[in-house]
Structure formats: C-alpha cells, structure tokens
Amino acid sequence: MRPTGPDDRHVLAAAITCQATTIVTWNTADFPADSLDPWHIVAMTPDDFLVEQVSIDGRRVWACVQQIADSRRNPPETTEDVLDALERAGMVESVAALRAGRWS
Known part of the structure; x- marks a missing residue:
C-alpha cells in the first residue's frame, strides 16, 4: 500500500472523518486507490x-x-460563457456531456 503524500494526509483524514466517498482533485496521483480502499x-x-x-x-x-x-x-454571462470557462479549466468531458444533453 502506497500512502498518500505528506502534504495530502490531511485531505484523506478529513474525508475519513466526514465519511466522504469521494475526494475530488486534479491531483489523483497522490491518492492511490490502495490507500483509499480501506x-x-x-x-x-x-x-x-x-x-x-x-x-x-x-x-x-x-x-x-x-x-x-x-x-x-x-x-x-450566458450558459455558453460558463461552459467555455469550464472547458478552459480542464472540464472537457463534462462540458461535452452538458452540451450534448441540452436540458434547457
């Protein structure tokens, strides 16, 4: 089991304490599955x-x-402006899913 990095232990501790099921981060490499699975x-x-x-x-x-x-x-701003900003921030797949759905 590879532990989370020392700079990320507080994040895992907080997730455990509040019984979270998901840690949302761009830094998934520092949260290996084998250290989260337990x-x-x-x-x-x-x-x-x-x-x-x-x-x-x-x-x-x-x-x-x-x-x-x-x-x-x-x-x-329009919804398209918001989607464009999300896409520029790296939310490419989710923006594609939102644009494909068009729930308006």
Missing part, C-alpha cells in the same frame, strides 16, 4: 466527478450552470 473512498478528477453527476441528474447540473450564468452581472 475507507471505501475513491479519488476522481473534477471533470470525471462532474461527468458522473451529469449522468445521475443532467437537468440539475444544467440548472446549476444556468444559475451560475444568471449570477454573473459584471460582465453578464
């Missing part, structure tokens, strides 16, 4: 996590994207 926790990238959420309830995720766009006032 606590029934998995590490996922934000993109993979959001893809999973879209598959569970795409309408709800789309509503969240709309809510984010509606809250942007200066400058105003």
